[in-house]
Amino acid sequence: MRKKLVAGNWKMHGSLAENAALLAAIKPALSGIEAVVCVPFPYLAQVHAALAGSSIAWGAQNVSEQAKGAFTGEVSTSMLLDFGCRYVIVGHSERRSLYGESDELVADKYMAAQAAGLTPILCVGESLEERECGVTEAVVARQLDAVIKRAGVTSLSRAIVAYEPVWAIGTGKTATPEQAQAVHAFIRGKIAALDAGVADQLIIQYGGSVKAANAAELMVQPDIDGGLIGGASLLADEFIAICRAAAK
Ligand code: PEP
Secondary structure, eight states: OOOEEEEEEEEEEHHHHHHHHHHHHHHHHHHTTTTEOOOGGGGGHHHHHHHHTSSSEEEEEEEEEEESOOOOOOOOOOHHHTOOEEEOOOOOOHHHSSOOOOHHHHHHHHHHHHHHHHEEEEEOOHHHHHTTTHHHHHHHHHHHHHHHHHEEEEGGGGGEEEEOOGGGGTTTTTHHHHHHHHHHHHHHHHTTTOOOHHHHEEEEESSSSHHHHHHHHHSSSSTOEEESSSSSGHHHHHHHHHHHHHOO
16 A cells, blocks of 8 residues: 655745744644645755654755755755755756756756655646647656656655646646546556556655645545645645545
8 A cells, every 4th residue: 555645835935934833733733644845945944843753744845966066056955954854846847847947957856866865756747738739648758757767767666756737736727636547547557667566656646736625536546645735735724634635
């Protein structure tokens, strides 16, 4: 049995005061339920202090592929480890589309994260145009292949994949459970063709306008193993309900 895991992606939201209130609400409510929050870099110290010893782990939303040096504005894996991070999102569609991150750069970041002992949450997913052109599977396969080529299929035993159709992120438009399940099954099948054991154990999260109201129907799909949650992860009641739906 694969476990289900929900991760929150706070994106560029929050303040010390807002985070304190959110963390104070979710920490006791999720006692005993494994979950993750991926927060902006400046707040890693705050979540480190607030969540230490709880069932909620934390991480970042991006990381440099470089270990150290003259890379102004970048944050390294060792810096994330200094603040107790266990996870890091790589290849989020906003990083790919707004900051020009290529499949190859995402693979380098994935490699760097794993080399440091962090678990990468590797985001893949197609745009609306790509879906309408019928190339969803080809796009997702290309994004996965870049990582498999760089790090090998067995590396996926130390990673999480998040399928996030770009057209469903922050739009309020969720993939139907059937649409999401179909792509999740494709991802698992593609990996199973290379290594059945890795595919069987791999956590594949769904992301894209997940909320308390639609979480349960997504989480019961056989190949959906949790969620990557943007907007709803900023609302304590929503995030708690989603985590509880996944844990059922
Ligand atoms: C995300 O940021 O990864 C995401 C899925 O956002 P939202 O839940 O707001 O669509």
